Amino acid sequence: MSSPTFSFEVFYNVILRWLERLLLAVLASGPMPKHIAFVMDGNRRYAGKKGKPAHEGHYAGFSSLRRNLDVCLRLGIRCVTVYAFAIDNFRRSPVEVETLMNMCEQKLHELCEHGDLLERYGVRLRVLGKTCLLPPNVQAAVNRAEKLTRRNRKATLNVMMPYASREEMTTAMQKVINKTSRGELSIDEISEDELDANMYTNLTRVEPVDILVRTSGVKRFSDFILWQISENVQVYFVDAYWPDFGLRHCIPILLDYQRKIWYQKLFLPQ
Structure with missing residues (x-):
């Protein structure tokens, strides 16, 4: 009988997974953000760097979303918000837009499959933005995904698509004005809380954003949740x-977040 063949690659992967679990357990023992937001930038440049078409970069970007969402959920982060598609992205070439919309439909179905990531962690999916601009097939996929996950209460994934912060704030103001015109709200009752209650993100009733991360080295917000990050948000730009983007980038961000939280508790008056 031949002896089993030793595989260094299998051994290496086992050790790597063990170290990752240990590292996540250590990180989770400290203060964790309740809500983290990502501007998922650089998919097309990633594809270009590798000499591949743009849609290959977008598929790689979805794989990255799955990996990073898994890390966040294992750390106990209760809400993740991602900038998936800007309203201005409809100005891109028809071929790229159609490819992106088809990918969105396919990946929304995948995320909600039995036993997949959202079901495993009890995640509720919300697609927020001017969804009436989406093609009918994508709207149907959105409705199905939201319906299938609506009873999940352990965590929330906000997918902003198609989205623009200025459009969100304009829509919120229009809703408030309509309330005043119907006599449901007086001018004196218009407040920050009232505006906040009419933002897309308020539909999820989640914690305020603690951390905003933008990848690709670009240092701008690109009209993403400007209302929501106007106060007490730690912003990180990653090259x-x-x-x-993965765990090796998340670790310094989370360690810096924990350092600031500990500093506030120890040295700043409550």
């Missing part, structure tokens, strides 16, 4: 393209 890596979104498909390359």
Whole structure:
């Protein structure tokens, strides 16, 4: 009888997974953000760097979303918000837009499959933005995904698509004005809380954003949740393209977040 063949690669992967679990357990023992938001930037440049078509970069970007969402959920982060598609992205070439919309439909179905990531962690999916602009097939996929996950209560994934912060704030103001015109709200009752209650994100009733991360080295917000990050948010710009973003980038961000939280508790008056 021949002896079993030793595989260094299998051994290496086992050790790597064990170290990752240990590292996540250590990180989770400290203060964790309740809500983290990502501007998933750099998919097309990632594809271009590798000499591949743009849609390959977008598929790699979805794989990165799955990996990073899994890490966040294992750390106990209760809400993740991602910038998936800007309203201005409809100005891209028809071929790229159609490819992106087809990918969105396919991946929404995959995320909600039995035993997949959202079901495993009890995640509720919300697609927020001017969804009436989406093609009918994508709207149907959105409705199905939201319906299948609506009873999940352990965590929330907000997918902003198609989205623009200025459009969100304009829509919120229009809703408030309509309330005043119907006599449901007086001018004196218009407040920050009232505006906040009419933002897309308020539909999820989640914690305020603690951390905003933008990948690809670009240092701007690109009209993403500007209302929601106007106060007490730690912002990090990372040079890596979104498909390359992973645990090695998250660790320094989370350690810095924990350092600031501990400093506030120890040295700043409550």
